[in-house]
Amino acid sequence: MRIMETTVPDLDGWPCRSPRQTTGILLGLSLLLAGCGRSVIQDGAPDRQVDVSGIPDAVPRVEPRSRYGNPESYVVRGRRYYVMRSSRGYVERGIASWYGTKFHGRRTSSGEPYDMYKMTAAHKTLPLPTYVRVTNLENGRSVVVKVNDRGPFHENRLIDLSWAAAAKLGILGKGTGLVEVRAIDPRHPEPRTLHASSSKDDRDSAGSRATVKPRLFLQVGAFASRANAERLLRRLGLEQAFIVPGYSRQRRIYRVRIGPLPSVEQADALARRLDARGIRDPHVVID
Structure with missing residues (x-):
């Protein structure tokens, strides 16, 4: 469970979730007004038990670029993001978060309804849609998800997973x-790799195969x-x-x-302290 804040973006783009979409200029305005008021609402998991082992991964398929959610650039909280022209070769490591009940049933940036029980995700700059393997x-x-939404706009977050995807991971x-987030080309089959499972035996097996503990910087x-690097080091x-x-x-x-x-929480706290000292935009590195 986490607390999420929705924010009104600039008119240059409309990445916020839960928009009511029309066409042309009215589409952009409705995206701004329908679900992007400044409020803090509690997000969370479903209030019932769900067996995620029966939820299949997204199946990559060739799809046209989404009509919505792919502006050349957009602005959220004063920061401009540039949408990638292609996901080919994309691989990046970072911090994943998840979103659930707060947005369930609402429109995503691509126009598709958000379903917390499906294998989807939000990303700030990948083209919509993009299929990625998240490990x-x-x-x-590891799971395969369809990126069909924009976010997360919390500092130092790489991808926002649906509740189901986060549960399986x-x-x-x-x-x-x-x-690690790795783009999949639907035109070429992916080599077989370790998949997520909800059974304890499979989880233990998966954990034993993750032999190198990642380090967070x-x-x-x-x-x-x-x-100049040494000057910053002294500072x-x-x-x-x-x-x-x-x-x-x-x-x-x-x-x-x-x-x-030692933890994401420690990294977040340190980033806030650095920002207060005028050291802006530190970013996460995982090796």
């Missing part, structure tokens, strides 16, 4: 999980000059801060990271 890096369990209890800067004054030399686009780069951090 829980902490227990090895085993992240309901904590509310978040460390995941916050990256707070990346510089072409090592001297941080944190024992866990360090410099990671590397390359980006064939150029030498020095990344400043903090960690490993």
Whole structure:
């Protein structure tokens, strides 16, 4: 269970959930007005027992790009997001969250109704629809979901899973999980991999195969000059801060990271403290 806030985005885009859609300009306005008022409403799980082992993964299929939910860019809470032209080759690690009863039955950004019992997800920039495999890096369990919505707009969250997908991945209890998200090309079959299961034996087996425990870091800067990286390191004054030399686009780069951090909650708290010190937009790195 988690608390979610809906926010009125700028007119440049309309990624909020639960819109009532019409056409043209009226469509955009209805998306802004129907479900995006400023309010804090409790989200949660269904009030009945559901056997998620009987809920099948999404089946990737070739579909046209959604008519709705794919603006070139949009703005939420003062930040602009750019929708990717293609999901080909997309792989990213980050923090997954989930959403449930608060949005059940409401319109998603693509225009499809949100069904918390289906294998779907929200992503800020992937084209709608996109099929992705989401793997829980902490227990090895994996599911295929259809991305048909926009979000999550909480800092340092990569993907917002439907309740069913989160249940199958085993992240309901904590509310978040460390995941890898990998786009699937529906035109080419995917190699077989470990799938999620709700039985205890299968969960234990999956956990035993997730042999490398993921480590969570916050990256707070990346510089072409090592001297600048060292300057930030001194400003941080944190024992866990360090410099990671590397390359980006064939150029030498020095990344400043903090960690490993013991939990998502610790990473969130640290990000807030850094922001208060004027160190903006740290982002999560998982290895």
